[in-house]
Amino acid sequence: xxxxxxxxxxxxxxxxxxxxxxxxxxxxxxxxxxxxxxxxxxxxxxxxxxxxxxxxxxxxxxxxxxxxxxxxxxxxxxxxxxxxxxxxxxxxxxxxxxxxxxxxxxxxxxxxxxxxxxxxxxxxxxxxxxxxxxxxxxxxxxxxxxxxxxxxxxxxxxxxxxxxxxxxxxxxxxxxxxxxxxxxxxxxxxxxxxxxxxxxxxxxxxxxxxxxxxxxxxxxxxxxxxxxxxxxxxxxxxxxxxxxxxxxxxxxxxxxxxxxxxxxxxxxxxxxxxxxxxx
Amino acid sequence: xxxxxxxxxxxxxxxxxxxxxxxxxxxxxxxxxxxxxxxxxxxxxxxxxxxxxxxxxxxxxxxxxxxxxxxxxxxxxxxxxxxxxxxxxxxxxxxxxxxxxxxxxxxxxxxxxxxxxxxxxxxxxxxxxxxxxxxxxxxxxxxxxxxxxxxxxxxxxxxxxxxxxxxxxxxxxxxxxxxxxxxxxxxxxxxxxxxxxxxxxxxxxxxxxxxxxxxxxxxxxxxxxxxxxxxxxxxxxxxxxxxxxxxxxxxxxxxxxxxxxxxxxxxxxxxxxxxxxxxxxxxxxx
Ligand SMILES: Nc1ncnc2c1ncn2[C@@H]1O[C@H](COP(=O)(O)OP(=O)(O)O)[C@@H](O)[C@H]1O
Ligand SMILES: [Mg+2]
Numbered sequence: 399x400x401x402x403x404x405x406x407x408x409x410x411x412x413x414x415x416x417x418x419x420x421x422x423x424x425x426x427x428x429x430x431x432x433x434x435x436x437x438x439x440x441x442x443x444x445x446x447x448x449x450x451x452x453x454x455x456x457x458x459x460x461x462x463x464x465x466x467x468x469x470x471x472x473x474x475x476x477x478x479x480x481x482x483x484x485x486x487x488x489x490x491x492x493x494x495x496x497x498x499x500x501x502x503x504x505x506x507x508x509x510x511x512x513x514x515x516x517x518x519x520x521x522x523x524x525x526x527x528x529x530x531x532x533x534x535x536x537x538x539x540x541x542x543x544x545x546x547x548x549x550x551x552x553x554x555x556x557x558x559x560x561x562x563x564x565x566x567x568x569x570x571x572x573x574x575x576x577x578x579x580x581x582x583x584x585x586x587x588x589x590x591x592x593x594x595x596x597x598x599x600x601x602x603x604x605x606x607x608x609x610x611x612x613x614x615x616x617x618x619x620x621x622x623x624x625x626x627x628x629x630x631x632x633x634x635x636x637x638x639x640x641x642x643x644x645x646x647x648x649x650x651x652x653x654x655x656x657x658x659x660x661x662x663x664x665x666x667x668x669x670x671x672x673x674x675x676x677x
Numbered sequence: 678x679x680x681x682x683x684x685x686x687x688x689x690x691x692x693x694x695x696x697x698x699x700x701x702x703x704x705x706x707x708x709x710x711x712x713x714x715x716x717x718x719x720x721x722x723x724x725x726x727x728x729x730x731x732x733x734x735x736x737x738x739x740x741x742x743x744x745x746x747x748x749x750x751x752x753x754x755x756x757x758x759x760x761x762x763x764x765x766x767x768x769x770x771x772x773x774x775x776x777x778x779x780x781x782x783x784x785x786x787x788x789x790x791x792x793x794x795x796x797x798x799x800x801x802x803x804x805x806x807x808x809x810x811x812x813x814x815x816x817x818x819x820x821x822x823x824x825x826x827x828x829x830x831x832x833x834x835x836x837x838x839x840x841x842x843x844x845x846x847x848x849x850x851x852x853x854x855x856x857x858x859x860x861x862x863x864x865x866x867x868x869x870x871x872x873x874x875x876x877x878x879x880x881x882x883x884x885x886x887x888x889x890x891x892x893x894x895x896x897x898x899x900x901x902x903x904x905x906x907x908x909x910x911x912x913x914x915x916x917x918x919x920x921x922x923x924x925x926x927x928x929x930x931x932x933x934x935x936x937x938x939x940x941x942x943x944x945x946x947x948x949x950x951x952x953x954x955x956x957x958x959x960x961x962x963x
Contacts, residue, residue, distance in 0.1 A: 452962065484771060488693040488694055489693075498775070501776065544775070
């Protein structure tokens with residue numbers, strides 16, 4: 399499909415004997431949010447670095463916005479938050495952004511910079527040197543750099559790894575705003591809750607190989623049964639989703655005091671742990 | 678265009694990191710110190726009479742050459758210590774990742790870092806070298822034959838060492854790239870001495886070995902250009918005489934400027950090594 403934001407065919411990277419990523423075949427439609435999940439060392443960062451042109455594939459091919467990876471003009475239309483980075487501590491956040499704005503040849507740079515500073519909540523401290531920033535603030539600056547110039551695709555490599563719970567929920571809200579705007583999001587993460595909440599689709603990698611791909615619902619499976627908390631604790635009842643109200647009604651008729659009801663669903667975490675369980 | 682952006686970034690870092698301030702302060706101290714020493718020389722009284730003008734100038738000429746020699750080491754070390762991190766630091770701390778994901782050519786990063794470093798060093802050479810020569814002139818009245826040519830040759834030394842440091846730093850960490858390029862400068866200097874000894878002793882093998890080193894790392898040829906431009910004609914004549922007799926080897930005087938072919942070689946060397954650095958950077962994974 400010419401309309402894919404990202405299309406990878408058997409993309410692979412070897413570092414000497416280590417197959418960092420093997421045979422990644424993947425499509426991300428425009429406007430989609432893909433969660434790229436995997437334990438540490440699975441090959442997530444390697445995949446993103448190949449897609450933004452920092453690492454040369456040793457096998458396969460990939461296209462971003464219809465152009466081969468690394469295409470220079472296309473790189474003006476993508477944003478990238480690396481996993482590990484430190485900005486020069488002698489520059490202010492605003493200066494880091496101004497430098498990137500020049501590399502992007504942004505016309506109204508001052509406005510674009512204010513927009514992304516607001517987006518990540520760094521406006522008040524934007525004039526301070528990065529050397530005085532906490533790790534979380536540096537991460538926010540990295541996000542601001544990735545969002546500068548309203549890119550069509552944003553690659554986020556573990557965006558919440560340095561953030562506190564408030565920061566994490568801010569990033570989730572940010573990703574939701576990006577999706578609402580139609581921006582394609584490629585989200586690397588090992589935080590399942592995060593991916594489950596914001597992503598349309600998930601690709602699970604382990605030790606360089608894709609082990610599962612699909613919508614969150616497809617991966618977690620349909621709801622089966624219900625968990626109910628009674629006076630003496632949680633009890634499970636096996637039933638189809640449509641039968642849940644009947645089960646509850648019967649319990650009430652029988653005089654049970656019901657404190658809580660939860661559909662019994664495999665979480666993405668259960669599924670993930672099963673997929674990457676190493677023999 | 679992007680080359681200029683990276684060059685400006687490099688220069689801005691030097692200013693912000695207070696390197697410029699620290700170096701300026703130290704240079705002023707050294708200049709003041711030489712001014713004081715030369716003033717004492719010019720006004721010294723020996724056996725109840727001031728030293729003759731010719732004596733003062735001759736001594737000043739020797740001091741200028743000694744100072745230039747030390748200065749060439751400072752400049753070479755500066756090039757290694759500024760050039761290598763200018764390239765390697767942003768790779769080591771991951772800052773380059775987001776930058777290279779922009780519509781930027783990797784060559785622009787290498788050339789910009791090179792340009793920024795060479796400009797900073799050229800500026801330093803012009804200011805510090807110019808100040809020293811001015812002090813010599815004011816205190817003793819001595820002006821070397823071709824002061825500007827000498828400074829240009831020293832800038833050439835800086836450019837060669839910077840080129841090596843940046844090309845190495847495209848693949849190596851800052852410390853390794855800096856140390857190796859500084860060592861190469863030292864090696865070239867030793868090569869120059871070996872060549873001079875070979876010439877003095879009429880030993881063709883020694884002389885050839887020195888020449889080969891001069892071709893591999895052309896800083897010594899440029900240093901001799903600076904030396905030739907600074908020494909009064911009489912020094913060169915003395916050196917020629919000594920060489921002819923096969924007696925004394927004086928690494929602080931030369932009989933002729935480096936041949937144009939050697940200068941062309943040095944320029945070609947810079948272009949080729951820089952191109953190799955660009956190729957090394959373009960083909961690496963980050
Ligand atoms: N530059 C490199 N040289 C050698 N091995 C590497 C390099 N980068 C990554 N690897 C290896 O490739 C594998 C995948 O790494 P990475 O993509 O960083 O994983 P993830 O981001 O999923 O944690 C790991 O085994 C890692 O050690
Ligand atoms: Mg990673």
